[in-house]
Amino acid sequence: xxxxxxxxxxxxxxxxxxxxxxxxxxxxxxxxxxxxxxxxxxxxxxxxxxxxxxxxxxxxxxxxxxxxxxxxxxxxxxxxxxxxxxxxxxxxxxxxxxxxxxxxxxxxxxxxxxxxxxxxxxxxxxxxxxxxxxxxxxxxxxxxxxxxxxxxxxxxxxxxxxxxxxxxxxxxxxxxxxxxxxxxxxxxxxxxxxxxxxxxxxxxxxxxxxxxxxxxxxxxxxxxxxxxxxxxxxxxxxxxxxxxxxxxxxxxxxxxxxxxxxxxxxxxxxxxxxxxxxxxxxxxxxxxxxxxxxxxxxxxxxxxxxxxxxxxxxxxxxxxxxxxxx
Amino acid sequence: xxxxxxxxxxxxxxxxxxxxxxxxxxxxxxxxxxxxxxxxxxxxxxxxxxxxxxxxxxxxxxxxxxxxxxxxxxxxxxxxxxxxxxxxxxxxxxxxxxxxxxxxxxxxxxxxxxxxxxxxxxxxxxxxxxxxxxxxxxxxxxxxxxxxxxxxxxxxxxxxxxxxxxxxxxxxxxxxxxxxxxxxxxxxxxxxxxxxxxxxxxxxxxxxxxxxxxxxxxxxxxxxxxxxxxxxxxxxxxxxxxxxxxxxxxxxxxxxxxxxxxxxxxxxxxxxxxxxxxxxxxxxxxxxxxxxxxxxxxxxxxxxxxxxxxxxxxxxxxxxxxxxxxxxxxxxxxxxxxxxxxxxxxxxxxxxxxxxxxxxxxxxxxxxxxxxxxxxxxxxxx
Numbered sequence: 001x002x003x004x005x006x007x008x009x010x011x012x013x014x015x016x017x018x019x020x021x022x023x024x025x026x027x028x029x030x031x032x033x034x035x036x037x038x039x040x041x042x043x044x045x046x047x048x049x050x051x052x053x054x055x056x057x058x059x060x061x062x063x064x065x066x067x068x069x070x071x072x073x074x075x076x077x078x079x080x081x082x083x084x085x086x087x088x089x090x091x092x093x094x095x096x097x098x099x100x101x102x103x104x105x106x107x108x109x110x111x112x113x114x115x116x117x118x119x120x121x122x123x124x125x126x127x128x129x130x131x132x133x134x135x136x137x138x139x140x141x142x143x144x145x146x147x148x149x150x151x152x153x154x155x156x157x158x159x160x161x162x163x164x165x166x167x168x169x170x171x172x173x174x175x176x177x178x179x180x181x182x183x184x185x186x187x188x189x190x191x192x193x194x195x196x197x198x199x200x201x202x203x204x205x206x207x208x209x210x211x212x213x214x215x216x217x218x219x220x221x222x223x224x225x226x227x228x229x230x231x232x233x234x235x236x237x238x239x240x241x242x243x244x245x246x247x248x249x250x251x252x253x254x255x256x257x258x259x260x261x262x263x264x265x266x267x268x269x270x271x272x273x274x275x276x277x278x279x280x281x282x283x284x285x286x287x288x289x290x291x292x293x294x295x296x297x298x299x300x301x302x303x304x305x306x307x308x309x310x311x312x313x314x315x316x317x318x319x320x321x322x323x324x325x326x
Numbered sequence: 327x328x329x330x331x332x333x334x335x336x337x338x339x340x341x342x343x344x345x346x347x348x349x350x351x352x353x354x355x356x357x358x359x360x361x362x363x364x365x366x367x368x369x370x371x372x373x374x375x376x377x378x379x380x381x382x383x384x385x386x387x388x389x390x391x392x393x394x395x396x397x398x399x400x401x402x403x404x405x406x407x408x409x410x411x412x413x414x415x416x417x418x419x420x421x422x423x424x425x426x427x428x429x430x431x432x433x434x435x436x437x438x439x440x441x442x443x444x445x446x447x448x449x450x451x452x453x454x455x456x457x458x459x460x461x462x463x464x465x466x467x468x469x470x471x472x473x474x475x476x477x478x479x480x481x482x483x484x485x486x487x488x489x490x491x492x493x494x495x496x497x498x499x500x501x502x503x504x505x506x507x508x509x510x511x512x513x514x515x516x517x518x519x520x521x522x523x524x525x526x527x528x529x530x531x532x533x534x535x536x537x538x539x540x541x542x543x544x545x546x547x548x549x550x551x552x553x554x555x556x557x558x559x560x561x562x563x564x565x566x567x568x569x570x571x572x573x574x575x576x577x578x579x580x581x582x583x584x585x586x587x588x589x590x591x592x593x594x595x596x597x598x599x600x601x602x603x604x605x606x607x608x609x610x611x612x613x614x615x616x617x618x619x620x621x622x623x624x625x626x627x628x629x630x631x632x633x634x635x636x637x638x639x640x641x642x643x644x645x646x647x648x649x650x651x652x653x654x655x656x657x658x659x660x661x662x663x664x665x666x667x668x669x670x671x672x673x674x675x676x677x678x679x680x681x682x683x684x685x686x687x688x689x690x691x692x693x694x695x696x697x698x699x700x701x702x703x704x705x706x707x708x
Contacts, residue, residue: 007462014442021448030576065447083446088555090495092446217511260509264455264497265438300453301443303497 001320002287005311006126008212009295011060017041038063046116052312056126056172061116064123066093067130067176074108077101081140087178087215096139104157110165122169131177132158132196139301148192159203174210181216190224201229210234214257214294219244236293241277254285257293259310264303269313276318290314331664331701332654332694333414336482337603340404340419349396354386370406373399397422405478411688415483418474426487427495428452434529435461455497456521462529465536475541483544489565494551510524522561526568534573544576552585559592566596578603578633582673586619591626595658603633605672608640614656621660635672637686644685650693664701669694
């Protein structure tokens with residue numbers, strides 16, 4: 001069994017970057033100085049990820065205002081809408097408004113991926129994208145398309161995106177799907193999710209693909225999740241009880257969200273290892289992925305950094321009992 | 327106390343005037359700040375013409391005047407800002423407070439600030455973790471209330487951030503850490519309940535008791551986080567009950583921009599809450615659909631007063647007195663009892679310019695008068 005560890009969402013901005021972005025909005029610093037600090041901070045995140053042995057690395061996605069903004073700002077059919085609550089958190093996103101069937105703009109997303117991660121080699125870089133179901137469900141759909149059709153269409157567009165990024169050398173793609181567990185799809189909607197991921201699977205072409213869920217219990221959504229043709233299914237251990245997930249004869253990569261970004265309390269590595277061992281026994285996964293259970297940018301920089309040290313500690317303990325697998 | 331039907335009240339903070347911000351920093355006022363000071367002082371008379379500090383302030387000597395005096399003027403300005411249109415219940419527009427989270431937390435022990443979390447775009451808030459047992463350093467808002475009480479012409483209504491919101495906007499490290507084993511949903515909920523109740527009992531209740539001892543009779547508990555986790559509505563009520571246990575004052579609970587349906591019926595267990603002051607105008611339509619949610623109170627047999635939001639604090643369009651009156655009439659019809667209605671803005675007007683906020687308040691009072699005249703006319707005819 002291979003064990004991998006990585007960030008599974010955006011990393012918080014450093015206090016210096018918080019200050020600089022505020023200053024920029026107030027006209028107290030210029031765009032060049034802010035860009036320079038973004039670059040430097042992204043490199044710091046990559047260095048932290050490397051130091052902790054995380055593989056692949058993300059660069060933190062610090063410039064992304066929210067999960068959807070790069071798409072809402074660059075794809076045709078969208079405008080950027082009102083500030084809207086991001087699930088049950090005290091953070092917000094600007095809800096994309098879809099006025100017409102969306103069309104992607106070639107090169108737009110690639111240009112917004114963190115450069116320092118790419119510079120290490122695209123194979124080492126971890127691409128975080130919105131999943132089609134969450135994307136469709138969190139926008140204000142005024143396009144006239146049904147949600148099912150939209151999920152399918154976004155799946156095809158994200159597949160084109162993946163193809164383009166594959167051609168640049170990226171090999172690890174994670175789709176953020178909190179909505180899959182917060183409002184599990186049923187019937188035709190569930191079928192549209194499966195169809196969307198089938199489109200993505202074709203484009204992924206043996207790349208590592210991860211669906212990461214959080215903010216909800218994965219158990220009710222598990223029948224749909226298990227049908228998704230992806231390498232790894234990730235769920236949030238703060239929300240999901242492992243023994244509530246049905247066993248399956250099929251082997252599949254499992255992702256354990258073992259850092260809770262809703263508290264500064266640092267998790268106990270031995271507890272994580274205990275749950276990971278139970279997961280291994282239950283699913284016999286060829287690949288075990290450990291990462292934060294939800295976006296770490298729900299924490300400030302310092303406690304997020306502190307909590308991230310859990311991953312190498314847990315991996316080391318697990319590897320010892322797994323014959324050194326990595 | 328006997329009141330006319332549809333009395334009016336403020337609900338929260340006002341935008342701080344430029345002259346107050348510059349003056350508190352000890353900076354000489356620029357022309358814009360001077361003009362703003364003179365314009366509002368002409369209208370509201372919050373600093374006497376004979377006050378020597380006034381001339382000094384306008385002549386560029388803010389530092390000499392001192393931050394404490396400028397803050398007092400800010401509080402007086404806000405009081406008069408509410409009183410001049412004729413509101414029945416007023417406060418100081420939270421002129422002395424920076425915001426509603428950091429200040430109360432800094433009055434407590436058992437918390438450590440962790441850094442900034444992004445709210446959205448380039449907006450952030452400072453967030454603390456509860457890292458030890460909650461304890462109160464000393465009751466807060468007391469001096470602020472003393473000043474308001476000494477200077478208010480209308481009845482003061484003090485706002486205080488509620489225990490659930492303080493807990494929800496903090497990280498729960500200490501109480502979660504006391505839960506055994508892996509911290510799943512059950513453990514998180516148990517820890518959150520303990521955190522909310524401890525903040526309520528150890529910090530907010532003593533503060534409220536101190537305020538009541540000073541003569542504070544009307545207290546609004548602000549719980550903007552109440553709608554964040556609908557399955558924790560019972561904790562909002564439990565925190566409210568713990569904070570107000572054994573205390574004698576007229577308590578209300580302010581909630582805004584939430585899916586209110588998800589809070590029923592658990593929230594109704596807030597026993598000593600005498601008024602629900604909620605936002606409605608923001609979700610209203612020309613058919614007055616924004617007030618339909620009031621039917622839920624009827625459904626659950628809850629007959630407490632309603633602080634009726636009739637001004638949308640997120641729009642510059644100033645509601646006409648007729649629209650305000652129409653909203654009040656609609657609410658009165660749904661509730662079936664006009665005597666339960668207090669008229670107020672949806673939330674604090676700090677999001678609007680002072681000019682627009684003032685005009686909105688004037689129209690609110692005028693609208694309440696219109697609705698009152700209708701109501702009295704109907705009662706006389708009956």
